[in-house]
Structures are given as structure tokens and as C-alpha cells.
Amino acid sequence: MSGLVHVVDDDASFRTAIERRLKLAGYDVATYASAQDLLDAAPDDTRPGCILLDVRIPGLSGPELQSRLIAAGSNLPIIFLTGHADTPTTVQAIKAGAEDFLTKPVSSELLLDAIARALARQDAARSQRGRLDGFRVHLATLTQRERQVFDLIVRGKINKQIAYELGTTERTVKAHRHQVMEKMQVHSLAELVSIAERLGMLDSNGG
Amino acid sequence: MSGLVHVVDDDASFRTAIERRLKLAGYDVATYASAQDLLDAAPDDTRPGCILLDVRIPGLSGPELQSRLIAAGSNLPIIFLTGHADTPTTVQAIKAGAEDFLTKPVSSELLLDAIARALARQDAARSQRGRLDGFRVHLATLTQRERQVFDLIVRGKINKQIAYELGTTERTVKAHRHQVMEKMQVHSLAELVSIAERLGMLDSNGG
DNA sequence: CTTCCTATTGACCTTTGGGGCAGTGACATC
DNA sequence: GATGTCACTGCCCCAAAGGTCAATAGGAAG
Numbered sequence: 001m002s003g004l005v006h007v008v009d010d011d012a013s014f015r016t017a018i019e020r021r022l023k024l025a026g027y028d029v030a031t032y033a034s035a036q037d038l039l040d041a042a043p044d045d046t047r048p049g050c051i052l053l054d055v056r057i058p059g060l061s062g063p064e065l066q067s068r069l070i071a072a073g074s075n076l077p078i079i080f081l082t083g084h085a086d087t088p089t090t091v092q093a094i095k096a097g098a099e100d101f102l103t104k105p106v107s108s109e110l111l112l113d114a115i116a117r118a119l120a121r122q123d124a125a126r127s128q129r130g131r132l133d134g135f136r137v138h139l140a141t142l143t144q145r146e147r148q149v150f151d152l153i154v155r156g157k158i159n160k161q162i163a164y165e166l167g168t169t170e171r172t173v174k175a176h177r178h179q180v181m182e183k184m185q186v187h188s189l190a191e192l193v194s195i196a197e198r199l200g201m202l203d204s205n206g207g
Numbered sequence: 208m209s210g211l212v213h214v215v216d217d218d219a220s221f222r223t224a225i226e227r228r229l230k231l232a233g234y235d236v237a238t239y240a241s242a243q244d245l246l247d248a249a250p251d252d253t254r255p256g257c258i259l260l261d262v263r264i265p266g267l268s269g270p271e272l273q274s275r276l277i278a279a280g281s282n283l284p285i286i287f288l289t290g291h292a293d294t295p296t297t298v299q300a301i302k303a304g305a306e307d308f309l310t311k312p313v314s315s316e317l318l319l320d321a322i323a324r325a326l327a328r329q330d331a332a333r334s335q336r337g338r339l340d341g342f343r344v345h346l347a348t349l350t351q352r353e354r355q356v357f358d359l360i361v362r363g364k365i366n367k368q369i370a371y372e373l374g375t376t377e378r379t380v381k382a383h384r385h386q387v388m389e390k391m392q393v394h395s396l397a398e399l400v401s402i403a404e405r406l407g408m409l410d411s412n413g414g
Numbered sequence: 415c416t417t418c419c420t421a422t423t424g425a426c427c428t429t430t431g432g433g434g435c436a437g438t439g440a441c442a443t444c
Numbered sequence: 445g446a447t448g449t450c451a452c453t454g455c456c457c458c459a460a461a462g463g464t465c466a467a468t469a470g471g472a473a474g
Contacts, residue, residue: 085294094301156395188363193400
């Protein structure tokens with residue numbers, strides 16, 4: 001259950017020292033000399049872990065790596081750890097979702113606290129996403145027609161209206177509707193709407 | 208459409224200078240010598256505006272004022288403006304939702320950008336809240352019984368089950384259900400569920 | 415050519431949802 | 445005591461949803 005901490009820093013002796021401290025605390029550690037090394041390694045972001053990232057490193061900077069990871073949809077929380085923190089960079093990093101921004105030298109207490117928070121947050125985010133992903137998977141199994149029916153159902157349209165809008169009959173809509181409920185594995189309209197809402201499919205609704 | 212900027216700083220000459228700059232940019236300005244002064248004034252957080260806040264001021268500090276305002280449910284965005292920024296304070300302020308964290312002396316460009324962003328964010332948040340508030344108002348007009356029926360409806364229970372759980376008859380549930388739809392001003396179950404979901408009433412649902 | 419999936423539809427029946435109309439009973443207010 | 449709100453309920457009816465059984469048709473895959 002221990003997390004894997006990805007340490008990105010160009011200072012080899014710093015990496016070694018941090019690795020020792022983190023392993024003592026029970027974490028697995030992977031080290032990288034540059035941001036590109038981490039990108040190349042394509043760390044598994046499904047297992048518990050976080051990134052400990054220096055701001056000023058050769059090649060891609062810390063914040064640049066952060067942008068890349070966000071763009072790539074990574075869900076590994078990032079803790080910045082730098083010798084010299086300037087305010088704009090700090091603000092930007094936190095706004096972009098970094099878990100924390102620490103300055104070297106960092107006490108083990110602060111560092112381990114931050115890592116624990118990062119792992120907790122990732123865990124919460126992942127369990128949240130896990131449920132939604134299940135729904136997305138089901139949603140992907142719908143045929144085009146079923147998907148159209150789904151969209152109209154969760155907007156409160158009745159079968160008669162749906163049939164009219166799709167140029168088909170009420171009986172056909174019922175058949176598709178049945179398939180939708182089956183494939184989405186729900187037993188009531190309420191559940192279906194709830195899922196659609198959580199997936200952000202009803203943002204600008206006109207009932 | 209001009210916003211009202213609340214400037215909190217213990218330095219009178221700074222307040223005057225900032226006030227002049229902001230008024231030139233077309234903003235209304237209110238100044239306060241201390242955090243307590245602002246709390247006493249209880250600024251109207253329904254009109255467009257934001258708070259420009261020094262971190263180190265006599266009495267309540269900037270971050271402390273931020274906590275108070277958050278606890279009080281204020282929705283005025285806060286921009287910190289300080290002479291000396293230390294990293295932990297910066298991180299904490301941004302995590303707590305501050306719009307920005309600037310250091311004196313600040314260029315007019317940076318300052319006005321931050322204010323514009325703050326106002327834009329407040330506006331978005333407010334229009335979002337506005338819609339939900341409408342629903343909350345309707346929800347508040349429901350009687351206790353109607354509210355119970357509402358809760359069960361949006362969880363996908365059918366009238367028969369609701370009647371059983373409330374120890375009443377199906378016909379009675381129908382009557383309450385009618386009242387719920389009427390008072391919430393919706394025309395379909397889908398709309399009702401959608402609203403419940405947005406109000407966070409379905410977080411841990413068991414269909 | 416055969417098989418599978420998808421879309422479509424008809425006929426028929428049952429369960430739910432939604433109301434109209436009417437009436438009872440408790441409780442609070444004026 | 446009169447008025448009003450809220451909860452509760454029976455009878456009856458219509459509309460909508462959902463399921464069963466059965467069948468047609470086009471397209472993709474083997």
C-alpha cells in the first residue's frame with residue numbers, strides 16, 4: 001500500500017539523499033535526472049504515488065513538466081521542491097493544482113506531510129474518477145441511436161417526443177430505451193439522469 | 208459595470224496612491240486601515256467587486272481575514288498584495304482560494320489584470336450560484352412531508368416503495384409528488400433529479 | 415452464403431405516473 | 445367558532461413506461 005514517489009532533480013547527490021529519506025519512511029522511490037526522463041518513463045499513474053519536482057532543472061522546467069502532465073491527463077499529484085521560490089512561479093504552480101510548494105532544505109516532517117496529503121488527495125480523486133469511468137465505459141457501448149435516445153431521455157423528453165424528433169415510432173424508442181437502461185446498468189430514470197449530470201452532459205439544459 | 212475594489216492596508220499613503228490608480232482605471236474604491244474595519248463595514252458581496260489585501264497589517268492578518276470571510280460565506284475574491292512574500296503564506300493563501308498573490312511594488316498592468324480576473328471569476332461564480340439559489344428557494348417552500356417524498360423520488364424510488372417507507376398510501380404519495388413538481392416548478396422527473404444532483408443531494412446514492 | 419448486430423415495428427398486456435373529485439382529521443390562527 | 449394549511453385517502457380514468465412474442469431489413473464479419 002506504500003506509494004511510489006517520483007523524484008525529479010538534476011542534483012544526483014540530492015536525489016540519493018531524498019531517496020534514502022523517503023525509503024526510510026516506507027515509500028518506494030523512482031528518480032529522474034530530468035523532466036524528459038520522467039516523461040519517457042511514462043510513470044503508471046494508476047497506482048498510488050506522487051511527483052517531487054524541482055523547479056529549475058535542465059531542459060523542461062518544473063512548471064513546464066506540470067503543464068505537459070496536465071495536458072496528458074495525468075493524475076499524479078505534484079509537490080514542488082526548490083531552492084529558490086519566486087512568488088509568481090509559486091502562485092502559478094498552486095493554481096495549476098500542485099499539491100504543495102516547498103523550499104530546500106525541507107524538514108522531513110513538512111515533506112512527509114505533503115506527500116501524505118498528496119497521496120490522500122490522489123486516492124480521493126481516483127475513487128471519484130473510478131465510478132465515473134465505469135459509467136463512461138457503459139456509455140461507450142451504446143450504439144449511435146441508443147446514444148441519441150439517451151440524450152433525449154435524460155433531458156426529460158417523453159417517448160412520444162423522442163420518436164418525433166428521431167423520425168421513428170414510440171415502440172422503437174421503447175426498444176432503444178430498454179437497451180440504454182440495460183447497458184448503463186441502471187434500474188430507474190433517476191439513476192440515469194444522475195449519471196448524465198455527473199458526466200457533465202446536462203450543463204446547459206432546456207427542459 | 209465598474210467593480211468596487213476594497214483596499215485593506217495600514218499604510219495611508221499607500222491606500223491613497225492605490226485608490227488613485229484604481230479610480231483612473233475606472234473602478235470604485237473603498238479603503239480600510241485594518242481587517243476589522245472591513246469586517247465592520249460588512250461590504251456588499253452581491254455587487255461586482257474584490258478585495259485587495261495586505262498580508263501584514265495590525266490586528267487581524269490578511270490570511271486571518273481571508274479565513275473569516277470564507278467562514279462567513281463571502282464570495283468576494285481576494286487579491287493579496289504584500290511587501291514581503293514568504294512561500295508557505297503564499298501557498299496557503301492560493302490554496303484557500305485567493306485570486307492572486309502580488310508583491311509590492313506592483314505594476315499597474317499586473318494589478319489590473321489580477322482585478323479583472325477576480326471580477327470575471329466572481330461573476331461566473333455568482334451566475335452559477337444564482338441558478339442554484341432559485342432552486343434552494345423553491346426547496347425551502349416544501350413541507351416536511353413533501354421534502355421526504357422529494358428525497359425518495361430523486362433516488363429512483365417508485366410511488367409504491369415511497370408509500371411503504373413513509374407508512375402511507377400510494378395515492379397520498381401521488382398528491383405530495385404533485386405538490387413537489389408544482390413547487391419546484393419542473394415538468395419532468397429528469398429535471399427534478401438534475402436539480403437534486405446539482406444541489407449535492409445525491410452524493411452517496413444507492414439506487 | 416450464413417451469422418450476428420443494429421434498427422425498426424406491430425400487437426397486446428401490466429405496471430406506474432399523474433390527476434379530477436370529494437371527503438376526513440389534526441392543528442394553528444384570528 | 446370560522447378559516448386555513450397540511451396530511452391522508454378512496455374511486456375512477458387516462459397517459460406513459462416497460463415487457464413479451466414475433467418479424468422485417470440492411471450491413472459487417474466469417
